[in-house]
Amino acid sequence: MSQNAIIKNEAAGTIDSQEYKDAVQVFYKRHLCRLDPWPAEVIESFDYMERDTTVYLTMNGPSEFHVIGSLKNWSIIDEAHKINVPTFLLNGAYDEAADSSVMPFFKFIPKVKWFTFAESSHMPHWEEREKYMKLVADFLGD
Incomplete structure (x- = not known):
């Protein structure tokens, strides 16, 4: 295994x-x-x-599983409320950035939108490119 x-x-x-x-x-x-x-x-x-x-x-460290680098205990969540520009959070249904990881940012960033790609993992810009490009273009056009 x-x-x-x-x-x-x-x-x-x-x-x-x-x-x-x-x-x-x-x-x-x-x-x-x-x-x-x-x-x-x-x-x-x-x-x-x-x-x-x-x-x-x-x-990071040697892999996604063995985090021993400077990011191990780093977090910006306590500062997320200070982000005062429109923010677009993206992840995929199969993403290593699971909804539970994204939720605190959605909760604390004041002007935020969040979209989860149903058929993607961490790279919806490749896995669902047309939808990704449309959503980002729409967000930037808002």
Whole structure:
């Protein structure tokens, strides 16, 4: 099981193993980008992060599951009420940014709209591109 491989490799410090990378990909293909194959630009972004892991490792850690970086205990939720410009929150029904993660921002940002894409994970700009572009254009036109 992918989860067991992730836990085992993180405990052993073998996050650079192929087993670990393959297990992380199972999660990514469900909750990050559900398209098959992934768009070339998404692959290129991941390839670049693989070549230079400085920012991702510093801010996050080795994966979405083992957050040890500067974002581990960081939150802006207590400051969200200070956002005084129209804000558009987007997530997908299969997103790693679940509704429970988005809800505090919806609750505290004064001028906010929220839309959840029914057929997307974390990348509705790829997974439901036409709907995404229309919604963003409509929001910017308001």
